[in-house]
Amino acid sequence: xxxxxxxxxxxxxxxxxxxxxxxxxxxxxxxxxxxxxxxxxxxxxxxxxxxxxxxxxxxxxxxxxxxxxxxxxxxxxxxxxxxxxxxxxxxxxxxxxxxxxxxxxxxxxxxxxxxxxxxxxxxxxxxxxxxxxxxxxxxxxxxxxxxxxxxxxxxxxxxxxxxxxxxxxxxxxxxxxxxxxxxxxxxxxxxxxxxxxxxxxxxxxxxxxxxxxxxxxxxxxxxxxxxxxxxxxxxxxxxxxxxxxxxxxxxxxxxxxxxxxxxxxxxxxxxxxxxxxxxxxxxxxxxxxxxxxxxxxxxxxxxxxxxxxxxxxxxxxxxxxxxxxxxxxxxxxxxxxxxxxxxxxxxxxxxxxxxxxxxxxxxxxxxxxxxxxxxxxxxxxxxxxxxxxxxxxxxxxx
Numbered sequence: 001x002x003x004x005x006x007x008x009x010x011x012x013x014x015x016x017x018x019x020x021x022x023x024x025x026x027x028x029x030x031x032x033x034x035x036x037x038x039x040x041x042x043x044x045x046x047x048x049x050x051x052x053x054x055x056x057x058x059x060x061x062x063x064x065x066x067x068x069x070x071x072x073x074x075x076x077x078x079x080x081x082x083x084x085x086x087x088x089x090x091x092x093x094x095x096x097x098x099x100x101x102x103x104x105x106x107x108x109x110x111x112x113x114x115x116x117x118x119x120x121x122x123x124x125x126x127x128x129x130x131x132x133x134x135x136x137x138x139x140x141x142x143x144x145x146x147x148x149x150x151x152x153x154x155x156x157x158x159x160x161x162x163x164x165x166x167x168x169x170x171x172x173x174x175x176x177x178x179x180x181x182x183x184x185x186x187x188x189x190x191x192x193x194x195x196x197x198x199x200x201x202x203x204x205x206x207x208x209x210x211x212x213x214x215x216x217x218x219x220x221x222x223x224x225x226x227x228x229x230x231x232x233x234x235x236x237x238x239x240x241x242x243x244x245x246x247x248x249x250x251x252x253x254x255x256x257x258x259x260x261x262x263x264x265x266x267x268x269x270x271x272x273x274x275x276x277x278x279x280x281x282x283x284x285x286x287x288x289x290x291x292x293x294x295x296x297x298x299x300x301x302x303x304x305x306x307x308x309x310x311x312x313x314x315x316x317x318x319x320x321x322x323x324x325x326x327x328x329x330x331x332x333x334x335x336x337x338x339x340x341x342x343x344x345x346x347x348x349x350x351x352x353x354x355x356x357x358x359x360x361x362x363x364x365x366x367x368x369x370x371x372x373x374x375x376x377x378x379x380x381x382x383x384x385x386x387x388x389x390x391x392x393x394x395x396x397x398x
Contacts, residue, residue, distance in 0.1 A: 003112055004300070007368050010108045011361050018100045018364075019357045021045060025096040026352045029085030032127025032134040035062040038083035038096070039124055042103050046122060049107040058139040064124035065145065068110045074118025075150035075381055077371045079106040080137070080319065080330075082128045082154075092348035093129065094157030094335060097356055097363075101333070102154050104364035109371050118375045121149075128318055130278065137318035138279035146325045150381060151290070151374055154319065155363040157351060158332035159340050161298060162308040163291045165332070168215065168243040169250040170281040170316045175201060175220075175261055177270040181234035191232030192269045195225050198236040200264035205240075208260065215245040216253060239277075243316060246395045247282045247324065284320040285391045290329045290384050297369040301362060305331060327388040329370075333363045 021041050028037045039062045043053050051066040058065075083099035085091045106122045113120055123145060127134035140146065177198060182191030205218050212218065220240035226233030242257055244250035258274055265272035295305040319330045335356035340346040350356050374381045 003116070003372055004369060006112050007108045007365055010111045011104060011364050014104065014107065015361045017045065018104045018360050022096045022100040022357060022360060023352055025083060025099070026091045029090035031087055032084050032129065032131030033060065033062055034132070035084050035126055038099060039064060042081060042083060042099050042124060045103055046107065049110055051110065051122070058136060058143045058145060060126050060133055060136045060139060062126045063136055066106070066122040066124070067119065068113065069119040070114045070117050072114070072117030074116065074375050076119045076121065076148055077109070077374065078121045078123055078146070078149050078152045079103070079367065080152055080154040080322065081122050081124045083124065084127050084129055086129050086343060087131070089343065089345070090348055091351045092343045092345065094342070094347065094351040094356065095128065096351055097157045097335065097360055098154065099124070101360045101363040101367070104360060105367035108364055108368040112372070116372065116375050120371070125318070135279040135281055135318040138281070138321045141321045141325060146322060149326050151384070152322050152326055152328040153367050153371060154330050155333040155367060156330050157335040157356065157359060158342065159334060159336055160306055160332060161303050161334050162306050162332040164284065164286055164329045165308045166245070166286055166314050167284040167320050168217065168245060168314055168316045169247045169283040169320065171242045171250060171254045171276055172278050173240045173242060173254070173257065174237065174275050174277050175240065176235070176237040176273040177265065177268070178273070179232070179234050179268070179270040182232045184230045184232050188232060193232050194236035194270045195233040197264045197268040197270040197272070198222055198225070198238050200267055201238065201261055204260035204263060208256070213244060213249050213253070216249070217241070217243040218257070245283060248396060279318065281316045281318050282320040282324045284317065284330070285323040285328070285388065285395065287327050287329070287384060287387050287391060289387050290327050291331060293373050293380070294329055294331055294366060294370045297366045297373070300369070301365065303362070308332070324392065327384045333359050335359045
């Protein structure tokens with residue numbers, strides 16, 4: 001009870017600063033790799049609470065790594081911070097709340113961690129919505145930032161309080177074909193139609209859909225279809241997203257897609273070029289025991305964690321990349337009393353509403369108390385780590 005009182009008092013004391021920061025970030029929307037104001041705002045708050053902060057980490061100019069280690073041994077707990085906005089529509093995914101909630105939770109934990117041991121970190125990860133150098137969590141993973149981490153936590157703004165949701169793994173693929181230009185009326189036989197090859201890829205994908213694994217998705221756009229109708233296109237290109245419920249399934253799908261591209265090249269005589277672009281996204285591993293800890297602490301404040309209805313479907317998030325390495329939770333925290341859909345105008349307004357701003361305090365309290373349980377109960381963390389390994393092994397076996 002003493003630790004909870006300390007967390008509650010800390011959050012109550014500093015909540016106004018973080019709410020003001022959330023409103024300022026909301027009013028200054030920045031997309032991936034351009035979140036300078038949001039980064040500087042969060043870094044300043046964390047430095048005020050005694051964190052040592054490194055910026056421009058993991059190859060991202062708007063990323064940061066904030067740390068505070070107590071003198072007592074204990075687990076390393078990471079709070080994930082997102083703070084990018086969507087193009088045109090701004091903070092319609094509530095990341096102005098996301099980053100401030102994680103930062104306040106970490107600061108509250110830092111306030112008591114000298115007494116209980118361990119280390120608290122905040123990883124500022126740009127571009128969760130994609131874009132220039134998007135999906136930075138994969139960069140953090142590849143750079144080894146999670147190699148010594150025991151657990152990762154965050155809470156995403158939404159309509160209801162819901163458990164961590166599954167998310168689909170994604171590979172983003174560029175497809176290009178090079179043919180031979182010719183006059184489409186006078187000498188068509190002299191040309192090799194690169195656009196035909198792109199169209200063959202779409203036809204191949206459509207024929208493949210019946211045999212796609214459950215939950216898999218393939219969707220694409222043509223990015224270059226030629227210069228003029230009377231010229232056989234010498235160059236054509238497309239971009240595709242390939243999604244699957246697990247990374248191993250997606251890896252097999254991506255190789256099958258590569259075969260479709262090569263088949264289109266053989267059918268048309270064009271040369272094919274295939275490459276992945278941007279960071280990959282992995283599926284989110286669900287550790288129910290970890291969510292249960294969050295749910296217990298949420299209940300202390302009179303709130304209930306619900307299951308997300310299956311028919312709502314799932315998107316993708318780079319939090320999945322983190323979940324493949326360490327136990328991770330990202331429950332939804334309610335910012336609206338009426339239904340909202342993320343990436344909508346209603347969601348953008350909710351992200352600066354009174355309930356949205358109040359969610360920072362609730363989320364910070366619950367996340368900090370969840371982390372304290374992991375630190376103070378080694379057997380609980382051991383059990384959650386074992387559950388994570390079991391889920392990971394099960395994914396590999398499918």
